[in-house]
Amino acid sequence: MKYSFKIIVALFVVMYSIITLLFFNFYRELAMKDARQEAIFILDTMNAIRDYVSVVQRPLIDELKEKKMLAEDFFDPRLLSSSYITREIYNIQRAKKNINYDYKLIATNPLNPEHEGNSFENEILDDFKEGKYQEYSQIIKENNKPYFFVGLPIHNSHPSCLQCHTTNSAPKRMVEQYHTIPDFQSKVGDVIAMISFKIPVYSILTYHVKEFIVGGFVMFIVFVIFILFIYKIYKNELRLKEKTNMLMMSQNRLASMGEMIGNISHQWRQPLAQVGAILINLELHSDQDKLTKEKVTKKIAEANAQLAFMSNTIDDFKNFFLPNKAKKEFSAQEVIFQAKKLLSASLEKYAIDVSIDIQNNFIRSGYANEIVQVLINIMNNAKEAFMTHHSKDKQIKITAFLQNGVPIMTLENNAGHIDPAIIEKVFDPYFTTKESSSGLGLYMSQMIIEKSGATLRVENSDEGVIFTIIF
Amino acid sequence: MMSECNLLDVLSNKKVLCVEDEACILNNIMESLELFFGKVVGVSDGIEALDEAKSNLYDVLMLDISIPHMDGLEVVKKIREFDKKIPIIILSAHTEQEYLWRAVELKITRYLVKPYDKNMLIKALEDVAMELIGHTPMLQITSECKYDFCKKTICHQGELIHLSKSESRLLEYFLKRSNQTVTYEQLFDYMWEFEQPSKEALKSIVKELRKKIDNNFIKNLYGVGYVCEI
Numbered sequence: 001m002k003y004s005f006k007i008i009v010a011l012f013v014v015m016y017s018i019i020t021l022l023f024f025n026f027y028r029e030l031a032m033k034d035a036r037q038e039a040i041f042i043l044d045t046m047n048a049i050r051d052y053v054s055v056v057q058r059p060l061i062d063e064l065k066e067k068k069m070l071a072e073d074f075f076d077p078r079l080l081s082s083s084y085i086t087r088e089i090y091n092i093q094r095a096k097k098n099i100n101y102d103y104k105l106i107a108t109n110p111l112n113p114e115h116e117g118n119s120f121e122n123e124i125l126d127d128f129k130e131g132k133y134q135e136y137s138q139i140i141k142e143n144n145k146p147y148f149f150v151g152l153p154i155h156n157s158h159p160s161c162l163q164c165h166t167t168n169s170a171p172k173r174m175v176e177q178y179h180t181i182p183d184f185q186s187k188v189g190d191v192i193a194m195i196s197f198k199i200p201v202y203s204i205l206t207y208h209v210k211e212f213i214v215g216g217f218v219m220f221i222v223f224v225i226f227i228l229f230i231y232k233i234y235k236n237e238l239r240l241k242e243k244t245n246m247l248m249m250s251q252n253r254l255a256s257m258g259e260m261i262g263n264i265s266h267q268w269r270q271p272l273a274q275v276g277a278i279l280i281n282l283e284l285h286s287d288q289d290k291l292t293k294e295k296v297t298k299k300i301a302e303a304n305a306q307l308a309f310m311s312n313t314i315d316d317f318k319n320f321f322l323p324n325k326a327k328k329e330f331s332a333q334e335v336i337f338q339a340k341k342l343l344s345a346s347l348e349k350y351a352i353d354v355s356i357d358i359q360n361n362f363i364r365s366g367y368a369n370e371i372v373q374v375l376i377n378i379m380n381n382a383k384e385a386f387m388t389h390h391s392k393d394k395q396i397k398i399t400a401f402l403q404n405g406v407p408i409m410t411l412e413n414n415a416g417h418i419d420p421a422i423i424e425k426v427f428d429p430y431f432t433t434k435e436s437s438s439g440l441g442l443y444m445s446q447m448i449i450e451k452s453g454a455t456l457r458v459e460n461s462d463e464g465v466i467f468t469i470i471f
Numbered sequence: 472m473m474s475e476c477n478l479l480d481v482l483s484n485k486k487v488l489c490v491e492d493e494a495c496i497l498n499n500i501m502e503s504l505e506l507f508f509g510k511v512v513g514v515s516d517g518i519e520a521l522d523e524a525k526s527n528l529y530d531v532l533m534l535d536i537s538i539p540h541m542d543g544l545e546v547v548k549k550i551r552e553f554d555k556k557i558p559i560i561i562l563s564a565h566t567e568q569e570y571l572w573r574a575v576e577l578k579i580t581r582y583l584v585k586p587y588d589k590n591m592l593i594k595a596l597e598d599v600a601m602e603l604i605g606h607t608p609m610l611q612i613t614s615e616c617k618y619d620f621c622k623k624t625i626c627h628q629g630e631l632i633h634l635s636k637s638e639s640r641l642l643e644y645f646l647k648r649s650n651q652t653v654t655y656e657q658l659f660d661y662m663w664e665f666e667q668p669s670k671e672a673l674k675s676i677v678k679e680l681r682k683k684i685d686n687n688f689i690k691n692l693y694g695v696g697y698v699c700e701i
Contacts, residue, residue, distance in 0.1 A: 269585075270493055272586060273493070273496055273564065273585045273586060274496050276588075277495070277496045277503075280499070280503055280587075280588065281502050281503045283589045284506050284589060284592075285506065287589075288506055290506065299499075302499075
């Protein structure tokens with residue numbers, strides 16, 4: 001997996017938060033729009049009632065007065081005051097507790113002091129009077145609590161309004177009741193007041209709380225499913241990667257075992273041939289009755305020397321294959337000599353001269369055998385290159401030195417160049433130019449080197465290739 | 472005719488060159504070969520082997536392939552340029568086709584794959600012996616005279632005459648080159664590798680052979696050498 005799982009999850013969390021925020025905001029907007037619609041509907045109803053009072057009730061009262069069915073100075077706000085009637089309707093609704101909004105009428109110089117607005121309301125009313133807008137809806141703060149506020153202007157819709165709201169023409173009973181009648185000083189059609197609707201934002205939201213919860217919950221579930229899905233993919237990928245790695249490691253192990261067994265067989269071939277020659281010699285002498293006691297003793301000693309050599313060889317390889325238990329300190333010379341020793345038979349067989357130049361025998365800590373393995377891999381590659389590139393004197397030069405205090409090992413051969421087109425790929429897994437190769441040798445070498453905090457590089461040199469290990 | 476004859480006795484007056492780079496193996500092979508051959512010389516690298524082979528002293532060559540400086544098959548290839556006949560045994564751990572192809576072209580007598588056992592070695596030596604005597608253990612030299620390569624004896628009208636080592640060696644050299652000119656130099660090289668050779672000594676051996684076999688089958692070529700006419 002190219003991107004780390006953590007980054008993807010973080011991205012998802014951010015995306016989820018943004019989407020949730022947008023979702024809630026959208027829902028809130030929707031709720032507000034709903035509330036506004038409702039408020040305007042209610043206020044329009046109130047205005048309609050007011051109009052009904054102005055247009056129907058008052059003329060009817062006047063008519064009744066003219067017909068002397070009512071006293072000339074009859075005045076009762078319950079029949080004549082639109083403000084009074086609307087407020088009473090509101091009060092009835094409120095008493096039934098099926099509303100949670102505040103309804104209020106605001107006027108300048110109101111007859112009823114309840115209709116006196118606060119500074120904010122008066123400001124809006126002034127704006128209405130100046131005709132800045134036809135309706136007003138906004139979220140406002142009062143006592144640190146948010147409210148949704150909607151205001152609609154009341155036009156001086158009928159001359160009958162002016163009758164009562166003018167000192168001279170106000171009915172006598174009305175004057176008795178209110179003592180002073182403030183003048184409207186306005187014409188029909190002018191804005192004289194406004195009605196407002198105020199509802200706490202909280203109650204709008206609590207009204208929609210179910211939708212919020214369901215929506216949020218669904219989104220959360222989807223999000224969790226997504227995360228689980230990604231986690232599963234990530235786990236699978238991880239397992240697959242681990243599997244491939246294990247496979248590669250075991251393949252490489254098999255390949256290097258095979259190579260090592262090849263080396264052991266090279267190392268053993270000579271002593272085996274010697275023991276064989278000794279036995280034939282003994283047999284022939286015995287056949288011809290020329291086998292003396294001295295000869296037997298001498299030949300047995302010779303054979304024993306070969307057997308001891310074989311035993312030592314197998315011990316060297318056994319130590320090499322021993323699993324690394326703990327890191328330990330090793331010197332450059334130690335690992336280079338060890339690698340050369342293990343490969344000595346096949347190097348001799350192909351007449352490859354390995355020269356070692358320890359300019360600085362630096363000490364490193366780690367798994368010596370792994371470094372030996374890498375050196376063997378690189379030398380083996382050189383050996384194979386020599387088989388196709390017939391050079392007269394085959395040379396591998398191993399140098400250990402310090403460059404600006406950095407320990408470096410180089411392995412240079414004269415077995416010809418690596419094609420520049422593929423030199424970048426030689427460390428790729430399964431990349432090989434040989435038929436019998438697994439293509440894992442250099443890949444594993446680089447893994448081993450990088451695991452121990454060093455780097456492995458390859459370049460073409462004058463006559464061959466130079467591998468550099470920078471510790 | 473063959474039954475009482477041990478083919479390997481043919482080798483008793485022959486010289487073999489053994490080439491092997493591992494001292495211990497060389498030593499053991501030489502010790503083994505000494506049981507059969509009149510003389511065994513061992514060298515350990517290709518160039519030395521070629522120099523020795525050029526010296527014209529040897530009857531048989533035995534080479535390992537993996538030797539320093541020049542590989543065994545390369546040495547044989549160079550030897551074949553001047554000596555097509557000398558029997559050669561190759562010893563090698565290589566069984567790769569490449570080596571076998573190269574070996575086939577060189578007309579070697581035996582290719583012994585290491586590890587080989589005693590019987591394989593004996594068989595190879597017998598092949599060499601057969602080749603050395605041209606596959607005829609008893610050679611009719613004249614109408615009355617037969618030579619037995621194994622026993623190194625002459626059967627002259629039913630009478631058995633033994634030959635000395637140098638006599639048999641010289642006779643076999645002549646028989647191998649019958650009807651060819653054999654120079655004094657060739658004979659000096661072959662018969663006396665290091666000691667100062669003398670014409671007198673050579674003449675006395677030839678005289679002895681003529682006496683034991685026939686007066687006329689070895690003819691003098693004045694100032695040059697001899698020719699053996701059969």
